[in-house]
Amino acid sequence: MAVTDTINSTLRKVPAWAIYVAGFLYAAWYFYLGLTGGLGVEPINTLERKYGLTAIQLIIAGLAVTPLRRWANINLMKFRRAIGVTAFFFVLAHFCVWALLDVQTLARVWADILKRPYITIGMGAFLLLIPLAATSNNLSVRKLGPKWRQLHKLVYPAAILAAIHFIWLVKGFPWEPFIYAGIIAVLLALRLVPKKRRQPAPRRATT
C-alpha cells in the first residue's frame, strides 16, 4: 500500500486545473506544428487524427478513474471532471479540424454526417458528450442531484460509439483501434462487477 499512498499523496498536491492547462497547451502545440510544417506534408489529416486519438485516450482515462480507485486504490477522483472536460475539448477540436480545415463546406459537412456511417457514429458520440460537458460544473451537480449521475452515464454509450468510429475508419487490419476498443470494453465490463465482495458459493448439483 505504501506505493499507492505515495501516489495518492503526490496527486493531492497537483491541482485539477493543471489538466486543463496541459490539455490546451498540448492541442495548441500540435496546431502550431501543423502550421509550421512539423506534422509532415499533409498536416490537416495528421492534426485531425491527433486530436481524435487524444480524445479517445482521455475518454479512456476518465473511464479508468472509478476502477482504479476500486481495485488499485489510486484516487484520481478530483481530476475526473477535468479529464472529462478536456476530452470533450479534444473532440470539439477534432470536429472543428474536420469541418473547417478538412471538409471545408457546410454542404459537404452535412452530406458526410448523413451519408458516412463512421462519421455519423462519431457525431453520435460527440452529441452525447455535449450535455455532459454542459453540466460539468458545481451548479449543475447541485441542481440535478441524483439525475446528474444518471446523465453522466451517457459517457458509456459515447465511449462505445467512439470505439466503433475508430475501428470503422481504418483501412486494412491495424491492431490499434481494436486495442482501444478492448480497453473500453474492459473498463465498461468492470462496472458490471457487483459491489458486494461476498458472493454466494456456487451451488453444486446434487443429483
Place this chain on the structure above:
Amino acid sequence: MAYRWKNDLTHADVTPKAAWLNRRQIMAGAAGLGAGFGAASIAGSASAQDALEPNPLEDITSYNNFYEFGTGKEDPMRYADQMEISPWSITVDGLCDNPGEYSLGELTEGLTTEERIYRFRCVEAWSMVVPWNGIELGDVLAKLGPKPEAKFVAFETTVQPENMPGVRRNVIPFPYVEGLRMDEAMHPLAMLATGLYGEPMPKQNGAPIRLVVPWKYGFKSIKSIVRISFVEEQPPATWNIINPNEYGFYSNVNPLHSHPRWSQESERVIGGGLFSSRQPTLMFNGYSEVAPLYEDMDLDVYF
C-alpha cells in the same frame, strides 16, 4: 513506342532544381481560415492541364502508402531503406512468347526512358503531381510477346518479411497483387517507372520499378514489381479482395462514384499546408483520352 504522350509542361519549365528540393509554400493561404467555412472554397479554376507543377521531392518521398512497411504515411520513408533491390529479378510468366527471369536491365533494354509529369490521385482523396521517369508499359509488354488469349496482365510486389515490418505484422494479405485489362495496359499513358525527378526511384516510391496508371487510384500503381503474368481471366487485386464494396478492380478515378466512407468529388493536393483548400476531382483524373477504353461500360457497376 515512346513519346506517344506529351507533357504540356515539364518541370524544367516551371521549377528550377533548387526549388523542388525545398519545401514549397508551407504556409500558402494562411488567410484561408476565415474564408474556408460555408463559402464554396473549392478552387474552381484548376483545370486539368493548368500549371501542373510537380510536388517537391519531400512531399513525394515522405507521404506514401506502402503497407509492406506499415500503415502510417511516414512508415515507408522510415523503413523502406531496408528493402533489398539489387540484384532485382522479374519473373515473366503466363500466356506470352518470352517468359523467364529478367533482370531490370534486361527488361528495359532497348526501350526509351522518358519523363512524364502526371497527377497522382489516391483513393483516400489526396493527390500530388509527380515527375516520373520510365518506359511505356506497352513497350515492355510488346517485347514480352503477349499471346492473343492473354486478356489481362497481373503484377506482384516483392515480399521481404525480414526487411518489411508491415509484412511481418500482416496488416493486409501479401504479396500485394494488381492487374490491368490488356487494352488498359497497352494504353500509351500507362508506364513502368524507374525513377522520379531524374533520379533512380526512391525505395518508398516502389524502387526499382513500379507501375504508374495515372487515370486510376494510386493503389492500382503497384510498387516494386517482381512478377508480370499474362492471364486469360481477371486477376486478383489486393484491395479488391480485401473489400470489394470499397475498391473495384478498375478503380478509375471517378468523382461521381463515391467511396462508401467518403466522397470522391474533391481532393486535397499535398503540400498546401494547414489551410489548403480542396480541388474538384476530375473524371479519369483529367486524362479523358482513356475514356474510349470504357465506352460501353457502366462505371458505377465496374467502379
